[in-house]
Amino acid sequence: MSFPVRWIGSRPGLTALQDGAVMHEALAIDIGGTKVEAAVVDAEGRILPGTRFRGPTGAAATREELVASILQTAERSVAAHGGPVSGVGIGSAGPIGRADGTVSPINLPRLADFPVVAELRRFTSGPVELRLDGTCIALAEHWQGALRGTENSMGIVVSTGIGGGIILGSRLVPGTSGNAGHLGQMQLRRREPDAVGTPWTLEGIASGTATVAWASAQGWTGTTGEQLGADYATGTEIAVRAVRRSAAAVGEALCSITTLLDLERVAIGGGFSRVSPDYLDLVQEAATSAALHAYARELRVVPAGLDADGPLIGAAALVLAD
Structure with missing residues (x-):
């Protein structure tokens, strides 16, 4: 389907599989100050049942705990989906480093400079895109919400x-x-x-x-x-x-x-x-x-x-x- 929002600069695309089919489902990650959420979402913007999971974050957590929570939550969603995804989309509290694929959330100081894009590449052979969480919200609302x-x-x-x-x-x-x-x-x-x-x-x-x-x-x-x-x-x-x-x-x-x-x-x-x-x-x-x-x-x-x-x-x- 065609999204109503146009992209400035280079834009992501879908992953073509070897047999010529194209997957239309993505692993979505949302990293926030109190929790991380993950789910598999289809091209109609539907969160697939049974694939949504949540893990804890928080300023008191160690870096190791934060990283483990992010990766384990993503893994649970992929496992529940049971098949390949076309890519991974990441929204995070900021600031983020779009060029180097890192996040340094103000409310998660121990996660500073975490290379989230590199870490989440393990879940797909397709593109991995990182944006600010607010950017993701605006995109979603403009696509099929109040905007x-x-x-x-x-x-x-x-x-x-x-x-x-x-x-x-x-x-x-x-x-x-x-x-x-x-x-x-x-x-x-x-x-x-x-x-x-x-x-x-x-x-x-x-x-x-x-x-x-x-x-x-x-x-x-x-x-x-x-x-x-x-x-x-x-x-x-x-x-x-x-x-x-x-x-x-x-x-x-x-x-x-x-x-x-x-x-x-x-x-x-x-x-x-x-x-x-x-x-x-x-x-x-x-x-x-x-x-x-x-x-x-x-x-x-x-x-x-x-x-x-x-x-x-x-x-x-x-x-x-x-």
Whole structure:
């Protein structure tokens, strides 16, 4: 089938087998801060039943544990599939090294410079493609999710971290290094040399982790995003302020990006984007009210259509595009 997103630069293809047949199934890997997922996905974007597996990651894990979890999770998916795959598509928290096939996730510092492409070549004789996880999400949403029909759009995730991917002129934009869409590290506040962490970045202000930490510093006694959402629902003042602070920062960032790129639509997914039923409405309100130009006020913020399946579907699309 033909994917609606065109590729900038060289693009992957399908693996031709010796008998002339072409496989239309790919192993998809999604490497995140708390887990790694793998599944086999077909050319229609369907995750094949019984092939989806998850392994733990986390900042406390050793490098050996992280590598083992990635490889074992991939192996389980391939074994469950029981046949060859046309290639391997990898989406990872960033930054990544597109040129040398490495990943160095900020939230997995012990995995720095891990040669994931070289390690995962063992599972296929076809192409192995690596992109930022946000790029994979944008690709998946543009293919068959909430960004279908758009020419200029973004898919983003608001969770323990914040990341995204960019579609411009119906083209997926990975960037020279593969890190285009890393909006979590956009600076929204003036940097303070003695500040702890990164409180001036979008991720440092608005992610689920940062929002819970901010609420705790204001005297809130909960410890999780789920608890924060429950307290928001009952009108607890600190919880309400915390959630609105996060949504306002995301909206302001999207306004800036839209002013630069003239976006039509942004699809937002991730666990923390569901912290309250009106979170996306708050993001939309902030993005619209911050806009200085009429065209920027045309941006529409919508929920991701694929949500938890998006990273895997997008990763598979990296090698299933024809």
